[in-house]
Amino acid sequence: MPDRTYKIVVLPGDGIGPEVVAEGMKVLRAVERRFELSFDLREEIVGGGAIDAYGVPLRPETLAACKRADAVLLGAVGGPKWDDPNAPVRPEQAVLELRKRLGLFANLRPVRTLPALVDNSTFRAEVVDGVDLMFVRELTGGTYFAKPKKVWETPRGRRAVDTTAYTEQEIERAVRVGCELARRRRKHLTSVDKANVMATSRLWRQVAERVAADYPDVRFDHMLADACAMHITRRPTDFDVIVTDNLFGDLLTDLSSMLAGSLGMLPSASLGTVTSTGTLGLYEPIHGSAPDIAGKGLANPMATILSMALLLRHSLGLVEAARAVEVAVETTLDRGDRTSDTAPPGQRALSTSEMGDRIADTISQRELALAR
Numbered sequence: 581m582p583d584r585t586y587k588i589v590v591l592p593g594d595g596i597g598p599e600v601v602a603e604g605m606k607v608l609r610a611v612e613r614r615f616e617l618s619f620d621l622r623e624e625i626v627g628g629g630a631i632d633a634y635g636v637p638l639r640p641e642t643l644a645a646c647k648r649a650d651a652v653l654l655g656a657v658g659g660p661k662w663d664d665p666n667a668p669v670r671p672e673q674a675v676l677e678l679r680k681r682l683g684l685f686a687n688l689r690p691v692r693t694l695p696a697l698v699d700n701s702t703f704r705a706e707v708v709d710g711v712d713l714m715f716v717r718e719l720t721g722g723t724y725f726a727k728p729k730k731v732w733e734t735p736r737g738r739r740a741v742d743t744t745a746y747t748e749q750e751i752e753r754a755v756r757v758g759c760e761l762a763r764r765r766r767k768h769l770t771s772v773d774k775a776n777v778m779a780t781s782r783l784w785r786q787v788a789e790r791v792a793a794d795y796p797d798v799r800f801d802h803m804l805a806d807a808c809a810m811h812i813t814r815r816p817t818d819f820d821v822i823v824t825d826n827l828f829g830d831l832l833t834d835l836s837s838m839l840a841g842s843l844g845m846l847p848s849a850s851l852g853t854v855t856s857t858g859t860l861g862l863y864e865p866i867h868g869s870a871p872d873i874a875g876k877g878l879a880n881p882m883a884t885i886l887s888m889a890l891l892l893r894h895s896l897g898l899v900e901a902a903r904a905v906e907v908a909v910e911t912t913l914d915r916g917d918r919t920s921d922t923a924p925p926g927q928r929a930l931s932t933s934e935m936g937d938r939i940a941d942t943i944s945q946r947e948l949a950l951a952r
Contacts, residue, residue, distance in 0.1 A: 582616060591642075591652065596656065599881070600879050601653060601884060646862075650895055651861050653864070683852040684860075685753060690714050691711060693841065696916075697845065703813070708840075715824070716821065724827065753853075755788045756791055762795075767797055770823070771788040771792075771823050809831075845883055846866045860895060881919075908939045919935050
């Protein structure tokens with residue numbers, strides 16, 4: 581019998597969210613069987629679906645369930661139905677509120693080019709071959725959360741302002757996560773800012789240098805955000821771990837997603853403070869709800885499935901199970917299985933559920949070698 585039951589709240593969301601999350605759950609059940617684990621899954625409505633059903637994007641009951649859970653899996657939220665910028669409630673508010681109320685300050689976004697998908701990237705094969713980098717994006721501060729944030733009328737027309745603000749503590753905890761990750765990887769951390777023009781970035785740089793001094797085994801350097809964007813497109817294999825603020829992290833990770841060959845391949849983990857019982861995290865693919873392909877079986881579920889691997893590793897401490905998921909994804913791709921976003925011209929693409937079946941079946945194979 582399993583030693584304990586892990587509690588996971590499942591938030592399918594909108595658009596293709598329910599489709600890709602269903603495949604994530606399929607894979608999780610395969611992990612449960614192979615490793616004799618026990619998962620208690622509780623599904624809740626968030627985003628546009630919650631607005632339609634309850635008038636709010638995130639119910640207090642849902643938030644409370646997430647706080648009690650060991651981990652949270654999210655599909656995606658939003659769509660044209662709820663796109664009115666003047667609406668008092670919007671689906672995206674659910675995600676922002678979850679990050680804030682769960683204390684999820686560090687967003688991990690791994691970018692890895694798998695050998696089977698090197699030719700799918702819009703970059704030359706020699707540029708992307710061997711890419712394996714990790715972004716740590718500060719998630720609860722900076723431009724997206726600071727006040728004032730408003731639009732107002734003036735005698736000369738409308739004016740708008742967004743504020744960027746950071747405290748020393750917010751910067752320190754994000755950089756420390758980056759240092760810890762670099763120590764377990766290739767021992768190289770790059771801190772990205774705009775210290776040449778922004779006061780918050782100058783503080784970021786000062787704090788980052790102080791924190792990095794606690795990790796003498798980690799090679800540490802700074803890079804301006806615009807220079808980093810150029811360097812990623814030229815020599816992405818130079819990077820190991822990149823830590824940066826909320827806005828720059830959002831932009832640079834979307835740029836880097838093209839290195840992997842498809843947005844449908846990239847997972848993410850939003851983590852909070854490590855406690856005696858583990859690290860509560862929110863796990864989600866970095867792609868959106870893609871309403872244009874919702875219900876057509878065209879979505880690639882691999883980013884969600886790889887997010888499950890991050891969930892198993894970072895929140896539940898099940899490293900071997902996490903590796904089994906990652907190896908199953910690689911094995912499936914090596915066999916030539918593809919969804920529509922990665923299939924070459926003329927090849928039949930698997931549907932969302934077919935790809936989930938292939939990966940789940942691969943995990944169930946006892947001969948699956950985890951040391952790839």
